[in-house]
Amino acid sequence: xxxxxxxxxxxxxxxxxxxxxxxxxxxxxxxxxxxxxxxxxxxxxxxxxxxxxxxxxxxxxxxxxxxxxxxxxxxxxxxxxxxxxxxxxxxx
Amino acid sequence: xxxxxxxxxxxxxxxxxxxxxxxxxxxxxxxxxxxxxxxxxxxxxxxxxxxxxxxxxxxxxxxxxxxxxxxxxxxxxxxxxxxxxxxxxxxxxxxxxxxxxxxxxxxxxxxxxxxxxxxxxxxxxxxxxxxxxxxxxxxxxxxxxxxxxxxxxxxxxxxxxxxxxxxxxxxxxxxxxxxxxxxxxxxxxxxxxxxxxxxxxxxxxxxxxxxxxxxxxxxxxxxxxxxxxxxxxxxxxxxxxxxxxxxxxxxxxxxxxxxxxxxxxxxxxxxxxxxxxxxxxxxxxxxxxxxxxxxxxxxxxxxxxxxxxxxxxxxxxxxxxxxxxxxxxxxxxxxxxxxxxxxxxxxxxxxxxxxxxxxxxxxxxxxxxxx
Amino acid sequence: xxxxxxxxxxxxxxxxxxxxxxxxxxxxxxxxxxxxxxxxxxxxxxxxxxxxxxxxxxxxxxxxxxxxxxxxxxxxxxxxxxxxxxxxxxxxxxxxxxxxxxxxxxxxxxxxxxxxxxxxxxxxxxxxxxxxxxxxxxxxxxxxxxxxxxxxxxxxxxxxxxxxxxxxxxxxxxxxxxxxxxxxxxxxxxxxxxxxxxxxxxxxxxxxxxxxxxxxxxxxxxxxxxxxxxxxxxxxxxxxxxxxxxxxxxxxxxxxxxxxxxxxxxxxxxxxxxxxxxxxxxxxxxxxxxxxxxxxxxxxxxxxxxxxxxxxxxxxxxxxxxxxxxxxxxxxxxxxxxxxxxxxxxxxxxxxxxxxxxxxxxxxxxxxxxxxxxxxxxxxxxxxxxxxxxxxxxxxxxxxxxxxxxxxxxxxxxxxxxxxxxxxxxxxxxxxxxxxxxxxxxxxxxxxxxxxxxxxxxxxxxxxxxxxxxxxxxxxxx
Numbered sequence: 001x002x003x004x005x006x007x008x009x010x011x012x013x014x015x016x017x018x019x020x021x022x023x024x025x026x027x028x029x030x031x032x033x034x035x036x037x038x039x040x041x042x043x044x045x046x047x048x049x050x051x052x053x054x055x056x057x058x059x060x061x062x063x064x065x066x067x068x069x070x071x072x073x074x075x076x077x078x079x080x081x082x083x084x085x086x087x088x089x090x091x092x
Numbered sequence: 093x094x095x096x097x098x099x100x101x102x103x104x105x106x107x108x109x110x111x112x113x114x115x116x117x118x119x120x121x122x123x124x125x126x127x128x129x130x131x132x133x134x135x136x137x138x139x140x141x142x143x144x145x146x147x148x149x150x151x152x153x154x155x156x157x158x159x160x161x162x163x164x165x166x167x168x169x170x171x172x173x174x175x176x177x178x179x180x181x182x183x184x185x186x187x188x189x190x191x192x193x194x195x196x197x198x199x200x201x202x203x204x205x206x207x208x209x210x211x212x213x214x215x216x217x218x219x220x221x222x223x224x225x226x227x228x229x230x231x232x233x234x235x236x237x238x239x240x241x242x243x244x245x246x247x248x249x250x251x252x253x254x255x256x257x258x259x260x261x262x263x264x265x266x267x268x269x270x271x272x273x274x275x276x277x278x279x280x281x282x283x284x285x286x287x288x289x290x291x292x293x294x295x296x297x298x299x300x301x302x303x304x305x306x307x308x309x310x311x312x313x314x315x316x317x318x319x320x321x322x323x324x325x326x327x328x329x330x331x332x333x334x335x336x337x338x339x340x341x342x343x344x345x346x347x348x349x350x351x352x353x354x355x356x357x358x359x360x361x362x363x364x365x366x367x368x369x370x371x372x373x374x375x376x377x378x379x380x381x382x383x384x385x386x387x388x389x390x391x392x393x394x395x396x397x398x399x400x401x402x403x404x405x406x407x408x409x410x411x412x413x414x415x416x417x418x419x420x421x422x423x424x425x426x427x428x429x430x431x432x433x434x435x436x437x438x439x440x441x442x443x444x445x446x447x448x449x450x451x452x453x454x455x456x457x458x459x460x461x462x463x
Numbered sequence: 464x465x466x467x468x469x470x471x472x473x474x475x476x477x478x479x480x481x482x483x484x485x486x487x488x489x490x491x492x493x494x495x496x497x498x499x500x501x502x503x504x505x506x507x508x509x510x511x512x513x514x515x516x517x518x519x520x521x522x523x524x525x526x527x528x529x530x531x532x533x534x535x536x537x538x539x540x541x542x543x544x545x546x547x548x549x550x551x552x553x554x555x556x557x558x559x560x561x562x563x564x565x566x567x568x569x570x571x572x573x574x575x576x577x578x579x580x581x582x583x584x585x586x587x588x589x590x591x592x593x594x595x596x597x598x599x600x601x602x603x604x605x606x607x608x609x610x611x612x613x614x615x616x617x618x619x620x621x622x623x624x625x626x627x628x629x630x631x632x633x634x635x636x637x638x639x640x641x642x643x644x645x646x647x648x649x650x651x652x653x654x655x656x657x658x659x660x661x662x663x664x665x666x667x668x669x670x671x672x673x674x675x676x677x678x679x680x681x682x683x684x685x686x687x688x689x690x691x692x693x694x695x696x697x698x699x700x701x702x703x704x705x706x707x708x709x710x711x712x713x714x715x716x717x718x719x720x721x722x723x724x725x726x727x728x729x730x731x732x733x734x735x736x737x738x739x740x741x742x743x744x745x746x747x748x749x750x751x752x753x754x755x756x757x758x759x760x761x762x763x764x765x766x767x768x769x770x771x772x773x774x775x776x777x778x779x780x781x782x783x784x785x786x787x788x789x790x791x792x793x794x795x796x797x798x799x800x801x802x803x804x805x806x807x808x809x810x811x812x813x814x815x816x817x818x819x820x821x822x823x824x825x826x827x828x829x830x831x832x833x834x835x836x837x838x839x840x841x842x843x844x845x846x847x848x849x850x851x852x853x854x855x856x857x858x859x860x861x862x863x864x865x866x867x868x869x870x871x872x873x874x875x876x877x878x879x880x881x882x883x884x885x886x887x888x889x890x891x892x893x894x895x896x897x898x899x900x901x902x903x904x905x906x907x908x909x910x911x912x913x914x915x916x917x918x919x920x921x922x923x924x925x926x927x928x929x930x931x932x933x934x935x936x937x938x939x940x941x
Contacts (some may be wrong), residue, residue, distance in 0.1 A: 115509045123508075133507070133508075135510075210510070210511055211510075213508045217740050218739035244513070245513070247741060324543060327543060328508065328551040332550070332604070333550055344547055344602075348545055368543075373732050373734075376734075376736075
């Protein structure tokens with residue numbers, strides 16, 4: 001379990017304290033005890049249901065509009081200059 | 093308890109409050125998270141826009157972080173303490189339904205797709221529903237009437253005539269009580285359920301008992317689906333574009349990890365970890381895809397049941413003394429069946445009354461009789 | 464031991480739409496940083512994706528041009544990873560039911576003809592752009608490109624040399640530009656290519672260790688990268704110089720080397736899942752047929768028709784089918800004037816000159832082809848002189864649609880009144896006895912000088928043949 005949580009922390013760009021890990025482990029354990037009966041449900045031939053309402057072709061016309069300014073969008077930016085958001089130099 | 097009170101009521105219009113999951117451009121919306129402290133949206137949610145035409149929006153009611161918590165008690169408190177007609181907020185995992193059941197409020201969780209999700213801080217998009225909490229069914233119905241309707245800006249929004257039909261009154265004569273869900277309740281909760289059944293009978297409703305079948309699997313299936321969607325929805329909060337950025341970071345990884353870790357609470361972190369777990373290549377088929385299939389079976393269970401009855405009674409939780417620190421997962425057993433199927437629910441007389449799609453108006457009319 | 468290289472390509476083409484795939488922001492290239500951005504495409508919460516219908520049209524068109532099967536029900540999925548060019552930390556793409564599958568592209572190289580199988584084409588959103596500032600030691604993020612619609616065209620590993628890869632890419636580019644799916648500009652990043660490459664013993668049916676080079680953006684660089692990477696693989700196998708591992712590599716065209724990448728792409732598990740916010744797209748027969756009917760002829764079919772039916776030469780026909788815009792103008796002009804050769808000349812010479820002068824490419828020719836046809840007819844009927852016709856063409860280039868009206872307004876209509884021409888000829892010949900004498904003495908150029916003077920005096924409005932005859936007659940008399 002510890003290894004799994006460590007791996008998932010990395011995947012999710014998170015770092016958990018020991019107490020937080022204990023909470024997460026508790027959550028995983030709670031779901032785990034229901035897993036056997038869940039797995040036993042016969043779902044052969046059942047189509048996965050992504051949407052609960054049967055809509056299709058919700059589409060828009062190809063018309064562009066630009067109601068927000070860059071200044072508005074960057075008002076709450078932690079760091080922005082010359083119209084760019086900024087982060088420390090990335091190494092490829 | 094109330095997060096902000098924008099202004100004093102003018103009494104020319106009735107007042108309502110939004111919860112802190114609904115974006116508005118004239119005041120911060122934080123989803124109860126340190127990550128979004130002071131965050132102000134550039135646009136109004138469709139529901140906020142609609143409500144502001146008919147009501148004075150008095151402010152925002154606090155929510156647990158990303159509404160994942162056990163209760164929405166700030167909303168109930170606001171209804172008691174402020175001169176407001178209703179609180180409009182996001183029912184993500186049942187907090188409003190549990191709170192309404194315990195406080196005697198009415199809460200309507202409308203049919204998925206009848207109220208726009210545009211401008212909602214997303215939690216689990218396939219089940220997120222904007223609902224209305226009020227002191228009585230009339231108020232809830234009036235406010236639902238204002239916010240329901242088609243919205244081009246929400247790709248899962250139902251056509252206008254369908255949304256309108258959801259508000260039509262109908263009659264509820266035959267009600268199913270699901271056996272597996274009324275066992276193992278606390279004595280107080282059992283009493284609440286029994287009292288609700290008696291009230292329904294007094295209105296001439298016929299009660300039948302049915303087996304739960306696949307219904308009990310909705311709990312884990314919805315935990316899987318909603319955590320995965322939640323994990324995906326909150327991955328955008330990374331300290332780059334807006335919101336909190338940890339101080340003194342020297343790399344992008346440090347910004348990501350520290351900004352997220354320093355702001356998110358343990359419930360949010362647990363849900364993120366679990367949500368990514370169920371989507372991993374190794375687990376996708378046996379967890380996520382399986383849950384999508386179980387969802388269809390749960391839906392089929394209800395479809396079949398609604399050929400025989402007009403409503404289904406489910407408790408909203410197992411006991412009356414819920415604490416904010418308990419694991420919500422266990423209590424979600426009662427709320428997950430409607431969350432995962434998008435069926436309408438009205439909480440009244442301390443229990444959930446589920447209806448078939450678009451039975452919102454019928455459920456509200458029925459719950460009025462129970463008052 | 465002989466070795467062979469096995470190559471599969473993933474080609475990304477930005478679609479020629481006005482707006483982005485899931486929001487209404489402009490999808491046009493070349494704006495100032497973050498000018499084409501809204502809360503949705505910079506990762507803010509609350510907005511919901513609505514699919515741009517034109518994207519589906521173009522996705523289908525691409526598939527039909529590449530002989531694909533079109534999935535009549537197509538869905539979108541989310542792909543998760545953290546990187547600053549991905550503002551919501553997920554990309555919406557198609558994993559489970561892409562719009563097109565099982566296609567075929569025919570190519571020709573020095574080794575002959577070959578079919579390259581297409582595995583699938585899916586629609587997805589582009590990522591933003593990162594600009595690294597070494598001076599300030601930071602990276603600047605621009606989300607203009609975020610959510611610009613793309614098709615990703617995935618080939619089977621059917622290619623076995625850089626030459627084949629180039630032929631395949633040129634063919635793709637030609638077909639997609641012809642169908643106006645994408646402008647496919649390598650230099651603007653609207654066409655990019657990931658190269659998957661492995662090496663095996665010749666004849667073996669087992670694939671070797673595969674490496675991937677991402678975001679290649681020129682045919683020259685792709686050729687060099689394939690040659691380098693092939694040599695590196697063979698060296699590793701034969702001389703055991705290194706252990707080959709399956710990985711993503713970055714091609715450094717300046718250094719002429721590939722390097723293992725150390726960032727995002729090594730993460731691996733993208734945790735795809737179906738997008739709950741985007742409903743399935745279902746393509747009915749009406750929609751399918753509308754796209755099918757709108758497909759252009761393939762360039763080589765057009766070329767053959769231009770040669771066989773319209774009598775154009777190979778050079779003209781080949782030059783026209785380089786550009787769909789040229790073909791459209793040519794066909795409209797031809798329909799109006801019935802003069803194929805003249806229409807080809809006006810486009811390939813005069814229009815091309817105007818494009819050049821305005822620093823525009825062939826694809827940007829957007830004149831009214833019928834107006835050009837009318838102009839060609841006026842010239843052929845000797846109603847407007849050629850020099851004046853060029854002036855009118857410039858007007859058509861600027862948007863004019865009625866050449867005859869311009870000709871009348873500018874006084875360009877050729878006069879049939881030979882008395883006026885005669886008068887000018889008499890005056891000019893009388894005024895320039897030296898040129899007359901020079902011509903009679905055998906200097907051909909002197910005639911052209913006299914002819915030119917007459918033409919200028921007449922402002923170009925005369926039939927050159929008539930002028931020539933009258934001028935010769937008058938010189939004889941002199």
